[in-house]
Amino acid sequence: MKLDRHYQVLEIEAGASQADIKQAYRNLAKVWHPDRFVGDPILQKQAQEKLIQINAAYEVLKSELPQTNIKTTEDKSVETSIQCERLEYLLKLGNLKDADLETKRLLLEIAGREREGWLLADDAKSISPQALAAIDRLWIRYSNGRFGFSVQRDIWHQLGCKSEDNMQIQTISENKFGEFVQWRVGGRWLSQWDDFNCDLQAPSGSLPRAYIFALNGWWSFSNGWTGYFLLNFDRIILKI
Structure with a gap:
């Protein structure tokens, strides 16, 4: 079989x-x-x-296989006011680097994956649109509309990127997006240890960025892999 x-x-x-x-x-x-x-x-x-x-x-x-009795967490209540206090404080200070790391931490916390420090594809799916929208609003407000998940979503659509099960199409779309926001430079995805401009002069849509390093797949691109493992950050940005 x-x-x-x-x-x-x-x-x-x-x-x-x-x-x-x-x-x-x-x-x-x-x-x-x-x-x-x-x-x-x-x-x-x-x-x-x-x-x-x-x-x-x-x-x-x-x-x-048929889906049977699979529970989702999309209807999970979201306590955004407490979760986002530190993020708002950092953004007010203009400390975008730490705000970026805090955004990653929040997504892990929302998914219940803080201890592991990374997200499986289904974990990313489980993060509610309401939680993402709350984080996004703060990035939009304190960057004058330059950064945020919704900015990344709009760039994804403007570039004609597609979310596909077809690995080749998905890879092309992710590469195109990565090059536009300079997450990918010289044919290589920058790793979390590479220097990256975390201020208001950074390319529009390039922040938040740290969360992609919690998604399964980032290391494959940073090492030049183009196989079955993808970043799939579109699972997050397209929820906004």
Whole structure:
């Protein structure tokens, strides 16, 4: 059966429920996350390759099997006033670098992933539009409309970028966007350790930026990978 090997990659029995598939994916993605092997380039490369297989298997099984009893958190209440106090304080001060890091922290907190420090694709999906809008309003207000998720969304559309399951199309769109906001320079995605202009002179739409380093896939681009692993920041910006 064509799906058997995907079950094998996720180390579960054929015919497993969607809940079991999702849990297996989460467990394996945590075990094989490349950040766990930063000190060993050989093991890190093996982890990247393994995670590509895990991600591909999950996407196939998720799309081909019926969805049953999958709970979402879209209707989760959002306490924006408390969550955003520090972010507003930093933006008022003009401390955009720390505001950028605080935005990343807020997204991890909203998704319940602060301890892990990174987001799976489904975690990004679970972040409510209301929470994103609350963060976005602060960025828009204190940058005079230069920065924010909604600015990034508008640039995505203006560039003709497309959100696609087709990896090649998605990669082209992400590269085009990254080059426009200078997250990608000279054919290479800048990593979180590279110098980046975090002030009001930065390219419009280039902030917030730190959150992309919490999304599964950023290391593949920073290392020149163009396989199955994508940044998928559009899962966030297109919710606004």
